[in-house]
Amino acid sequence: MSDFLELAARRQSCRNFLDKPVEHEKLVRCIEAARLSPSACNSQPWKVIAVEDPDKVRQVAEATMQLGINKYFEKARAFFVVLEEPGELMAKIAVLVDSQVFAKGDLGGFVLSLCLEAESLGIGTCIIGLYDRPKLRELLGIPAWQSIFTVIAVGYPSSDTVRGKSRKPLEEIARFV
Numbered sequence: 001m002s003d004f005l006e007l008a009a010r011r012q013s014c015r016n017f018l019d020k021p022v023e024h025e026k027l028v029r030c031i032e033a034a035r036l037s038p039s040a041c042n043s044q045p046w047k048v049i050a051v052e053d054p055d056k057v058r059q060v061a062e063a064t065m066q067l068g069i070n071k072y073f074e075k076a077r078a079f080f081v082v083l084e085e086p087g088e089l090m091a092k093i094a095v096l097v098d099s100q101v102f103a104k105g106d107l108g109g110f111v112l113s114l115c116l117e118a119e120s121l122g123i124g125t126c127i128i129g130l131y132d133r134p135k136l137r138e139l140l141g142i143p144a145w146q147s148i149f150t151v152i153a154v155g156y157p158s159s160d161t162v163r164g165k166s167r168k169p170l171e172e173i174a175r176f177v
């Protein structure tokens with residue numbers, strides 16, 4: 001088994017964190033890994049806000065819990081808020097030609113690279129899809145024209161147990177011709 005496959009198997013959504021700060025340099029390293037992700041026409045349609053100030057972290061955690069669905073992130077020690085940038089001209093042309101939207105896929109790669117780099121450093125992450133968007137905009141000064149792609153909770157995991165993965169079998173999702 002390759003090291004990368006082991007890393008991919010070990011990464012899991014972390015919803016319980018130790019009371020231990022995440023080093024600034026490690027947050028930078030996660031962003032550095034994500035920055036190297038591929039994108040359509042190299043348009044790099046991403047920006048990221050790393051929230052590490054404890055007071056702001058607490059407020060972002062509250063914004064993730066306000067809808068009553070996510071109750072897990074009060075112990076997160078940092079957050080990444082990933083923003084979608086308007087695409088480059090070439091990527092926009094490709095959208096017209098192919099009627100495909102590439103930016104979301106590019107951003108998905110960015111987010112996963114970030115999470116996998118965190119995992120390689122022993123740091124847990126959880127991608128959060130539901131949160132109070134207006135609150136987050138207000139807290140972090142995100143203008144209305146800039147779309148929030150996702151929020152990622154970050155912290156050292158409170159347990160190092162790797163849960164079993166629940167995934168469709170390979171034969172169901174892949175076809176070799």
Ligand SMILES: Cc1cc2nc3c(=O)[nH]c(=O)nc-3n(C[C@H](O)[C@H](O)[C@H](O)COP(=O)(O)O)c2cc1C
Nearest residue numbers: 011012013014015070072126127128129130150165
């Ligand atoms: C776009 C996206 C949104 C998600 N939103 C949430 C969320 O709001 N709350 C949560 O606890 N987990 C959330 N997750 C985590 C998924 O539930 C998790 O990735 C999935 O169940 C697979 O488990 P694993 O990450 O542990 O392998 C989200 C994941 C993705 C990719």
